[in-house]
Amino acid sequence: MMMLSVNHARCNNCSVLRSLCRFDGVVLVTDSTEKLTGDLTVLKAAIVEYAKLDAACGEEIVVLHCPKLISQRLVFSPTGPLNRDYDDVRRFSDAACAGVKRLVVSKFRHKYMYIAQCTHCNVPWFCTRALCRDIGGSDPERMTPPRVYDYVNKMFINSNVKVTVYNLFDLRSLIKTNPFLPPAVVSRHRGHLIELEYVGDGPTSNTLFLIGKGITYDTGGADIKAGGGMAGMHRDKCGAAAVAGFFKVLAELKPKNIKVVGAMAMVRNSVGADCYVSDEIIRSRAGKRIRVGNTDAEGRMVMADVLCMMKERALTAVNPQLFTIATLTGHAVRAVGPNYSIILDNGPARKTQTAQSVQKAGDQIGDPFEVSTIRREDFEFHKGKSEYEDVLQANNLPSTSTPRGHQAPAAFLIMASGLDAHGRDSDKPLPYSHLDIAGSSGPFPGIPTGAPVAALAGHYILGQVARG
Ligand SMILES: [Zn+2]
Incomplete structure (x- = not known):
């Protein structure tokens, strides 16, 4: 499972994305599929196809078929529009958490978990937070x-x-x-x-x-x-x-x-x-x-x-x-x-x-x-x-x-x-x-x-x- 918290202001062409296809479960977080560029365009096609069937796509979390992924399963967790005066970057983490929870509900059995932090590549937040937690x-x-x-x-x-x-x-x-x-x-x-x-x-x-x-x-x-x-x-x-x-x-x-x-x-x-x-x-x-x-x-x-x-x-x-x-x-x-x-x-x-x-x-x-x-x-x-x-x-x-x-x-x-x-x-x-x-x-x-x-x-x- 891979969680992508995509901040388009920073993560375009992030090297993490190049290895996208080798993960056996993907949660995509974004405010607009129009912003999916580079390696992420493989996901865009699947979302566009799915949106023909489901008007909630882009507004609610959906699990959809994506033939380009090993698991063939993509969880798309949209943040919704981010242009209100009080919107901030936490909308991405909220959507990411909700997306991972949805993935678990979908009975997906992950072989391994990799949490990618695209904001400034490889910042070790995971072990840092574990230390603060302990x-x-x-x-x-x-x-x-x-x-x-x-x-x-x-x-x-x-x-x-x-x-x-x-x-x-x-x-x-x-x-x-x-x-x-x-x-x-x-x-x-x-x-x-x-x-x-x-x-x-x-x-x-x-x-x-x-x-x-x-x-x-x-x-x-x-x-x-x-x-x-x-x-x-x-x-x-x-x-x-x-x-x-x-x-x-x-x-x-x-x-x-x-x-x-x-x-x-x-x-x-x-x-x-x-x-x-x-x-x-x-x-x-x-x-x-x-x-x-x-x-x-x-x-x-x-x-x-x-x-x-x-x-x-x-x-x-x-x-x-x-x-x-x-x-x-x-x-x-x-x-x-x-x-x-x-x-x-x-x-x-x-x-x-x-x-x-x-x-x-x-x-x-x-x-x-x-x-x-x-x-x-x-x-x-x-x-x-x-x-x-x-x-x-x-x-x-x-x-x-x-x-x-x-x-x-x-x-x-x-x-x-x-x-x-x-x-x-x-x-x-x-x-x-x-x-x-x-x-x-x-x-x-x-x-x-x-x-x-x-x-x-x-x-x-x-x-x-x-x-x-
Ligand atoms: Zn005191």
């Missing part, structure tokens, strides 16, 4: 911090991605003072920071730093998630899973002239005698005194010092761009719904239009983003409220009940990590963008989507690979 979607005992490390290590063992791990005891000396959560009493849940590094061939022209939130289970800590809100919280590691997924793309495509440093902050937000509690004041690596307002706002705490470490490295890097990627707030889902990532730029990233570029790449590849803006109220919200603290970590309401509940945490990360000293007004501006994937990471129950790997890869890797 780390992000597996249950909290199967993917504890040390087990995530074992998995990542195995995944990249014979690749050009270097994997380094620090457990929480290493981290204490590495970060010195840190708001990383206190050690889990149970050793199998002990926090790990997994660092990944890829250096492409040739001189580096871009350096990316990706920091992923990897909460293997979020109980909420001592401000515990009550009233049934805890189920599904093993998914709070999808940001870290996406970081690993992006390195899978790097390992497969080996782009030149780019250096990428990834950090997966893996930790369990547990309740116990040692757990952190509200009112505590913790000094961050950047020297800020942070007052804990709610222990359920652990994602920003876990990423703040890692972002600070990466900021220090970014100062000497070539053309750096920092990212945090996190299933951070319920507010993100409330604001834009369950299918969209949100991107927020700091001043220097706004200057280079990082958000708009990533959004554009995401639109082309079916990994859509909404652009949101960090405002002065967000910084005001997180300013210390008394002389004891510099920064307030959170209020004590859920983000969904907090105005600007997904924007303000980006300001917190900037303040707590010391990135506020690297804004547009500084001698050393550092572009930083925060990605909230709480909505786009996928449903529970269900399978993680791997967002925002495709959009980031589209922007930073695929253009270069296609040109090269």
